Amino acid sequence: MEGGGRVPWVKYGSLMSFLVVLLAVWFRPPQDAVLDGRLDTVLSSLLRAEGKVGVNNVARPKVAIGFGGCVDLIVDGVSFLNKIGISYTDQPVHHDYLENAEQLAQSFAYFFAPGAAAERFVLNDTLFNELVEGARDLPGNRWSIGGNAPVMAGRMATEGCDVLLGGSFSTDFKEVLSQHITVAGEVIDEQDIHLILEYSSGANWGSYTSRRANRYIVHSDYHNPYLASMDDFAEKLNSFKPDLLVVGGLQMMDNFPFKSGERAALLSHLADLLISSTPQIGIHFEMASFVEESIMEDLLEYVIPNADSLGMNEQELPNLLSLLKGSNITVLSDPSPRVATVLDQMREVYRILNQRYKEATADSDAGGAESRGKPLTRLHVHTLAFQAMIVTRGSQWKNTMSATAKASLTANRHVCGSNDIDPSKARLIMDDSFSISLQEGSQRIPLQDTRPVSCWDEEDYEICVAPVLVCTEVYQTAGGGDNISAAGLVLQI
């Protein structure tokens, strides 16, 4: 009886729960809608974080940026290689520089599948001219202002700064620069062309599929490696009185056939310029793709110790760290590293460089000489999935949280080629939470949609991490690092 009495109720109950489940399924937003909602929240929260502080537009900050510049000819990498008849090779080989078409194919193959950014010097004029001619009439190609210094200058001018730009430019080139940019350097007849082979995530070349969107750059630039504008730049610096000095474009010297001792002399001259600038002015050095070990050693001697701030991507960070630890150059690293990996590498670079600074100061104190170099107080690493910054507490750099948010938004704006961010063309690829270090038992930080930039204190510095709304309809990757780094700096001056 008891059991029998319960039967209808049980039946009724199951029906009820069935209905509840049905209703739940009915009303559950489709997966995409949940994700869209999440992207909208992260986007509006990042915009709020970016907008918390503004650039001082009344007294426009003054930024001096060197060196050089070029015209970028941007093409779809795979269509281009197909068109000029450079066929696919299943033999990826790493080359420091390129002398013939086969090496170009091998080198492209090396970086294309992992989707790692690379830049190589072509030591064969005939080949390079053939490449440029082939790219000139490729449908869909585009021309744009290129080179780290002009791109960073353009971004900073757009964000409200007055810029002194060091470089030798043609009259045509100067005409398209912002009115807020003043050039220091001689006028040249023709601007060097850099050929940018872009590819999207999932692009195919032979049996290779690229894991992420990126670019492979070739150039045969005989002007920029000499930093010809340096003296003019140094002279104009005195009256310009910048609030920030930025150095980039030095990768043009990588694997360039300099005469013996020529490069070190140029970089030593640059070191003098940096040392002679007012100590209170922040100096930022933007790294790039370096593969020649001896130039990295020169940078470690002449440039990096004189910089307060460094900017780099996920390839350049392990490369620098490896060299600081006395190992070889790392040509290719994981193009999509985890937050914990990057933060550990950043902590180590920060620690080693500041340790070196302390030792150098102690040495020069002991020898009675003037102390040389500066401590590293800012390190910004831009990756596809997130932006990370280490900033020394109490240093001159302001607004680290907003700057990290701005860097992250700029990544999407640049790659999508639009100032307005469209969440339907964006994707979050950072995990829902991240560990702050690979060390066992490290804290995990959840990615909060309403407060996407996470900042916390360690030792004598603050760390901030912001997710990137990764652009899914790629317009351009080249110049991304420069736009991102410049955008981050603008809020910190």
Ligand SMILES: *[C@@H]1O[C@H](CO)[C@@H](O)[C@H](O)[C@H]1NC(C)=O
């Ligand atoms: C330079 O490139 C041209 C054109 O591709 C090629 O014919 C020539 O063999 C190359 N020179 C060297 C030294 O590889």
Ligand SMILES: *[C@@H]1O[C@H](CO)[C@@H](O)[C@H](O)[C@H]1NC(C)=O
């Ligand atoms: C570093 O590079 C040198 C020269 O290319 C090579 O002989 C050596 O084996 C490399 N060392 C490591 C640890 O890879």
Ligand SMILES: *[C@@H]1O[C@H](CO)[C@@H](O)[C@H](O)[C@H]1NC(C)=O
């Ligand atoms: C990146 O900088 C270049 C040069 O200033 C500019 O033309 C381009 O529009 C920038 N990208 C974005 C998204 O602002």
